[in-house]
Amino acid sequence: MRLTKLTLHGFKSFADHTEMLFEPGATMIVGPNGCGKSNVSDAVRWVLGEQRARMMRGAKMEEVIFQGSSARRAVNVAEVSLHFDNSDGVLPVAFKEVVITRRLSRSGESDYFLNRVACRLRDIHDLVRGTGLGADSGVVIESKMIDALLSDRPDDRRELFEEAAGVGLYRDRRRSTERRLEETAVDLSRLDDLIEEVQSQVRSLSRQRKKAEKSVELTSRRFAVDVTLAARELESWADELTILHARLEELRDAVPAASEQAESAARERENAQRARAAAEAMRAELARMAQAQREQANQVERELRVAEERQRNAMSRRERADAELQDGEVLGQRVIAEREDAETERLRLQVELSAAVELLTERAAAEEESRRSVSMARQQVDAAEKILRDARDQVRRLELDREGTERELAEVLSRTSVLETEVATLADALQTVARDSDAAAELVEIARVEVARAQGALETARNAAQVARTAEADVRRRLGDADRQRTSMQGKIHGLEALDRDRVGxxxxxxxxxxxxxxxxxxxxxxxxxxxxxxxxxxxxxxxxxxxxxxxxxxxxxxxxxxxxxxxxxxxxxxxxxxxxxxxxxxxxxxxxxxxxxxxxxxxxxxxxxxxxxxxxxxxxxxxxxxxxxxxxxxxxESAQGPIQRRAELTMLRDELESLDAERARITIEAQTVSITLQSAEQAVMAAADAATQAMGEVRRAEESRAEVERRSARALREKNDAEQLAGKLAERRATLQARAADDESRAEELRAGLAGHEIVITSARQRLLGSDEMLEAAREGRTVAQVSQAQSQARVQVAQDRATRLVQEQATAAARLETLRRELSQLANADMALAEQIATLTVQLEERQHALSELDTRLIEAEEGLRAADLSLRTGDEALELVRRQAVLMAEELHQTELRHTQLEARRQNIRERLETEWRKPIVELLEGFEPLDLNADALRVENEQLRQQLDQLGPVNPLAVEEHEEEMKRLDFLAAQRNDLAEAKLSLLQAIKEIDATARELFLATFAKVRENFRQIFQTLFGGGECDLRLENPDQPLDCDIEIHASPRGKKTQRIHLLSSGERALVALSLLFGIFLTRPSPFCLLDEVDAPLDDQNVGRYVKMLNQFKERTQFIVITHNPRTTTEAADAVYGVTMQEPGVSSLVSVRLRNRNG
Structure with a gap:
């Protein structure tokens, strides 16, 4: 497979139809600057599917269309075609010639053609995949791409490796599989929401179904229990009513006779009551008089006891006061004698203290004088030692600074040379990154607008779906209410018709x-x-x-x-x-x-x-x-309902049933409409969710691309600024270090000369300090002895003063106490006489009160005996009256209860009949006719009846259509669950496919990487004539995602950093890498756009030699300014000129026959 022809029409400066024919070998394209040579490389890149306008050196893709010139009008369509000879069948199509065409109009429509048949760009990518062709492959190599290949961006060099390894197809398959996986996850999430909603409805309908079934069961059982209980009660009440009627007759005759007996007993009781009241009054008066006399006697007796006790206390107190007075007089004499002795001792100790204070003052002054002498001598020694120590430290520091300065100066010179090269390299990188950043920002904005539109559509669709679901639920609820009302009305109508037909009532x-x-x-x-x-x-x-x-x-x-x-x-x-x-x-x-x-x-x-x-x-x-x-x-x-009311109610119910049927039909139509709306809304939600997911994915990819560009830009700018600042600082630092080294050496010599004199001064000062220390020690001992003597004398004087003060206080206290005791003895004598007279008077009064109290007690006993006789007579009357009254009340109460029970039983019988007829919609006769009662006792029936009623009340409203609705929702739930299982299986299958794709791609990539690595080393050795190079994976465990590092050290250099190489060396490294890839998987052709510009003559020779070596298997289209490249490697030459301003034209020269 080889390239045979390139045709251009309306592409950039090639306004006319232009054809370039290519033979095997190397074709050179030459021409002056600005004539449109690089437009050829742009055309090749563009026709192979380049989508980035900045790679076409423009702001938008429409700029590749010829814009016009001073003599020509602009055209509206740009078209480029590549013609390939596919005789060897490299391309998987049944054509010997394959033509790839791309056409772009100013309206923005871009079309692709394969052998003049419209196709997709993806079809072209699939066709050329694995051949080394592609917009992102190494088919077109520009001079600026050398820096891109060797820059810190790992993506560019990874694309070359992946294209050579053929893993691009697997990466596309992985992305396609991941998109399908994301779509499957979205579908699963949506299905989970639907299943959860349907499960909620199924659970609700299941509960309603159980309630309906339970209601029928409970109602049937309650009918049996209720009718059985009513029949038994009616039967038992009939016998009880007969018994009650006979008892009523007996009680109505006995009640009047019992009332007369009660009135006679009441009169006798009143007479006994009056006699007892008179006896009670006499006893109460005597008891009051006796109590008053007794209280007076007790009061006199208490006063007598108090007076006697006070007399005894006064005598005891006078005896204690006499003894205490005698002791106080003896104590006063002893205190006076001790006070005189204490004063004499204090005067003697004061004289001793004065002498001790004078001695301490003399010794302290001598110690202070010695201390000042020692301090002065020590200061002199410290000052001399500090001067010597500082001088030695300065000498050491100066020596160390000089050595450090010399090392730092050497390092500064080395780093300055490296930084100059690095600043130039980073400046070029910044220009490239700035162009990439603008394009990435534009893509992000476009993607964000699309996301906002998609999210708005999704939110609108979700709101519409929610409204539809709410409407559907409301329609279902109303339809269920209508059905329940219809069932209830039909039941009432059937019951009333049966009553009217049977003429009940x-x-x-x-x-x-x-x-x-x-x-x-x-x-x-x-x-x-x-x-x-x-x-x-x-x-x-x-x-x-x-x-x-x-x-x-x-x-x-x-x-x-x-x-x-x-x-x-x-x-x-x-x-x-x-x-x-x-x-x-x-x-x-x-x-x-x-x-x-x-x-x-x-x-x-x-x-x-x-x-x-x-x-x-x-x-x-x-x-x-x-x-x-x-x-x-x-x-x-209100009376019971009659036949006319029953017929009126029946007519009203029929009219209401007819209206309800019409309303139900309207609701049914509305339910069908709402169901269709809900299905449309759910489909809209699914479509909007898919669109939003795709848009968010585009935003994420665009933002990742922009973030990568911004990181590269920030890193390059930061490294450039750091390098420039560091270079300036290094220059300043070099001058400073040179001056500092000379100054440090001069100062060190001066300091070494003065060290001996400082050592002599220190020795003399230390001898003077030793004599002063001995004098200070002797003075300190004398001052300590005097200080101890003074402290002892002062303590003894203080003790004597404290003793004298205490004795004076004791003397005054004793005198005051003696005076108090004398006054107290006089008062006690007077009180003793008064108490004796009071005791005699109280004794006479007590005897008189006790005599009067004895007489009153005798009269009170007689009165109490009369009261007890009256009480006995009254109790006898009360008992008789209570017995007669109890009999009369019991008869009257029994009469009342019997009448009440008779009335209640009649009312209950009627209530039971009416309740049964009303509740079960049949006459009581029909309810009991042919009915078989339950075999349970009455208590158990009542308990069960109440339980059944409570259970029915707890059930609440019952949906009669719950069974049918539950079956429909279960079918829907089963269908959704089956769909979810299918999606889950599809998800597992996709995950397994991703694993298999990763394994295959990893194996291909590692095999290709090993081959490229070996070829890169061999070609590097050839181009550089020695040196070392290597390719390394940053993370070998993740070969498909990690960065690829390039290490290169030309012969005679130890640097491993690519960006520190010269531009010519970087170009040779890039060419070595490209040719290493070609050796692994050669491309059908390769276009080199001025890549030899940074090479000198020697390296150009190596470059030409390499071209001649590879052109036997790969076509080369070389755009160059170098005449040596043209003459030594070219098989054909095209000259690009602008004979007409703004329009490029070709001039061709074929050299193969001449060279060969």
Whole structure:
């Protein structure tokens, strides 16, 4: 496979149709600057699918279209085609010639063609994959790409390796698989949400289904329990009522006799009560007088005891005061003697203290003088030693600084040379990064706009779906409510129809007449009056209230038919019957206000209805009425529902059922509409979620690309600034170090000369310090002895002073105490005389009180005996009265309870009948007919009945359609679960596919990397004539993702950093790497755009030699300015000129025959 032709039309400066034919070998393209040579390399890159406008040296892709010149108008379409000879079948198509074409119009439409058939860019990439061709491959090598290949960006060199290894296809497959994996994850998440929602509905419907089934079961059981319990209660109450009636008769005769006996016993008790009250009053008065006398005697006795105790205390206190007075006088004499001795001792010790203080002052002054001498000598020694130490330290520091300065100066010179080269390299890198940064920022903004649009659409779709779900739930709820109401109404209608059909509530006599109607002749008995009446519910209530039992009247044809019925009635005795012959009633005029105007009457009973209701007027705003006599009827407790009310209610329920059916049909149509809306909304959500996910992925990739560019830019700028600043600092540092080295050497010599004199001064000062220390030690010992003597004398003086002060205080205290004791003895003598007189008076008073109290106690005993006799008589009367009254109350209470029980049982029987008929919608006779009661006792039945009622109440409202709805939702849940299982299996399959793709790509990449590494070393040795180089993976454990490091050391150099090489050396390293890749997997052709510009003549020779070596297997298209490259390596030469300003044209020269 080889390139045979390149055609251009309207591409950049090639306005006209231009063809370039290529033979095997090397084709050179030469021409002056600005004539459009590099547009050829741009055309090759562009036709192979380049999508970045900056790689086309423009701001937008439309700029590759010819913009016009001073003499020509701009064109609207740019087209470039590459023609390949595919005779060897390298490209997987059944054509010997393959033409790849790209066309771009100013409207922005870009089209690709394969052999002039429209195709996708991806189709072209798949076609040339593995051949070394591609927009990102090494087909086009520009001079600026040498720095890109050897820069800190690992992506560029990784693309070359991946293209050579053929792992690009696997990487694309991995990306495609990852996208499918992300889509599967989104679908799984969406399905999980749907499943969770449906599961919630299933759980709710399951609960509703169980409630419905449970409700039917509980209702059936409760009917059996309720009817069994009611039947047993009715049966037991019938016997009890008979017994209660007999007992009532007995009690009504016995209660009056018991009342008379109670009144007689009450009168006797009142007489005994009055006698006891008089005895009680006498006893109370005597008890009060005795209590008063006793309290007075006790008071006198207490006062006597207090006086005697005070007399004894006074005598004891006087004895203690006499003894204490004698002791105080003796103590005072002893204190006076001790005080005189203490004063004499204090004066003697004061003299000794004065002498000790004078001695201490003299010794302290001598010590201070010695201390000053020692301090002065020590300061002199310290000063001399410090001067010597500082001088030695300065000498050492200067020597070390000089050595460090010399080393640092050598290092500065070396680093300055390296930094100059590095600054130049980083400046070029910054220009490249700046262009990449602008393009990345533009892509990020475009992607963010797309994300915002997609997220807005997703949010709108989600809101619409939520609204649809809410509407669907509301419609389902309303449909369920309507079904429940319809079921309830149908049950009521069936019950009322059964009651009306069986004439439940009709009087027994009228029912018997109707059963015998055939025996009276055809048409004789027409039916009950209620069959011919119909009205609304309010009017029906008024009619039944007014008519009362007349509602059960039987309409007959005439009086003859009435006589026949009467004859039968006299024999059969079925009960009261009211007959209404049609020929016995006169027509009545009915007013609009009459009750008859609100009633619909059917023939032949219409005249009877007007006669009965035509003169009855309902009251305004009330449920009463006024009859023809003017009597006013006001309602009371509501009576049971009659046949007219029942028929009115039945009519109303039928109308409501018809309206409900219409409403249910409308809700059903609305539910279908909402369901369709919900499906559309959910599909819109899924589509919007997919779009949002794809847009976010594009933003993430664009931001990652921009972040990488910004990191490269920041790193390059930071390294350049650091390098420039460091170079300036190194220059300043070099001058400073040179000056410092000379100055340090001069100062060190001066300091060494002065060290000997400082050592002599230190020796003399140390000898003087030794003598001063000995004098200071002797003075310190003398001062210590004097200080101890002074402290001892001062302590003894202080003790003597404290003793004298204490004795003076004790003398004053003793004198005051003696005076107090003398006054107290005088007061105690006076108090003793007064207490003796008081004791004598109190003794006489106590004897008088005790005599009077003895007399009162005797009289009180007599009164209490009279009271006890009255109490006995009263208790006897109370017991008799209580017995008679208890008997009367018990009889009256029993009578009341018996009457109450009789009434309650009658009311209960009626309530049970009415409750059963109302609740179970049948007459009591039909409920009990053929019913088999449960075999349980009454208590168990009541407990179970209450439990069943509570369970039904706890169930709450029941959805009768829950079973059908539950089955539908379960089918939907099973379908969604099956879909989720399929997606989960697909996810596992995709993950396994990614693992297999990674394993295959890793194996191919490592094999290719090893080959490229070996080829790179061989070619490097050839181009540089020696040296070392290597390729290394930054992280061998992750070969598909880690950076690829390039290490190169030309012969005679030890540097390993690529960016420290010269531009020519960097170019040779890049060429070595490219040719190493070509050796591994040669491309059909390679376009070199001025890559030999930085090479000198010697390296150009090596470069040409390498071209000649490789052009046997790879076509080379070389854009160059170097005449040696053109003459020594070219097989054909194209000259690019601009004979017309702004328009490029070709001139070709074929050299193969000449050279060969």
């Amino acid at each position: 009709l009087a027994p006599g009228a029912a018997s007449v109707l059963r015998q109607r055939e025996s009276f002749g055809s048409g004789a008995v027409l039916g009950p009056l209620s069959d011919f009446l119909s009205a609304d519910s309010d009017a029906a209530i008024l009619v039944e209230r007014y008519l009362g039992a007349t509602v059960h009247a039987v309409v007959v044809r005439d009086r003859e038919a009435a006589n026949a019925v009467a004859t039968w009635h006299a024999t059969a005795k079925p009960g009261p019957v009211l007959l209404l012959p049609l020929d016995a009633v006169n027509d009545v005029i009915v007013t609009d206000a009459a009750l008859a105007s609100r009633v619909k009457a059917a023939e032949p009973a219409e005249r009877w209805v007007r006669a009965l209701l035509g003169q009855v007027t309902p009251l305004d705003g009330a449920s009463g009425f006024v009859d023809a006599r003017g009597a006013i009827y006001l309602p009371g407790t």
